[in-house]
Amino acid sequence: MGTKSRGGRQRKVLPRNFEARTRGIRLRAARALADISRERLLAFGEMSFSSLDAWENGRTPLTQKGAERSTEALRKVGVLCSEEWLLYGIGAGPRFATDSPFSFSGDMEESQAEKIGVNPSAIQREVDFFQKIHENAVVCNIIDDGMVPLYIPGDYVGGFHSTDFHLFADKVVIAQIEGLAPIVRRLTIGSKPGIVTLTCLNTSTSAPLKQLPDVRPLSVAEIIWHRKHPIAEG
DSSP states (O other): OOOETTEEEEEOOOTHHHHHHHHHHHHHHHHHHOOHHHHHHHHHSSSSSHHHHHHHHSOOOHHHHHHHHHHEEEEEEEEOOOOOHHSSSSSSEEEEOSSTTTTTSOOHHHHHHHTTTTOTTTTHHHHHHHHHHOOOOHHHHHSSSSSTHHHHHHHHOEEEEEOGGGTTTEEEEEEEOOTSEEEEEEEOOOOSTTTTEEESSTTTTTTTSEEEEEEOSSEEEEEEEEOOOOOOOO
């Protein structure tokens, strides 16, 4: 990580391979959710081992065609993921297909789950699996309407701990702040090192923590895993 000076001000410069690395992290996370090897995934997609290995390890950036082939291969093994998420971190993240034995149930009472035919313990299996394969994982249950329409109450999101806050400027993150449960908010870099402001997307929210100005998080996490509330999924 370097710095460049413009008009007497220092600004941080992202590594040249930052895009390739972040795409690789998301592709690995999607494959990890499927719990299959690279060789096994290749059996379901028109990709070479060398290409998949280079994408996942950030040596070359995942291409549009590569994202298309990856999402198709993942779909065949029961994991749904959008090309936009693999490439840019937006849209639907990896999740089990609804006909998978591990399909998401959501945060609901057992009687409610029975009415719509889902397993109330499925979400916990997904959370446990996500945390098992990533030592630095954090998972957060959305409990307020502060991030509507991006996330709604009942959704679950996950990511990896980081203290490099500048990498996530103007992004929605999971923030861990001393004395508070993990919270999902939009991050803005503050005027001092390590200081950020966290805000809601929904300006009409009734959330008690609508804005957290000038806070020093213990860590933040880019959201790479998202499970929608089943009612929202339709």
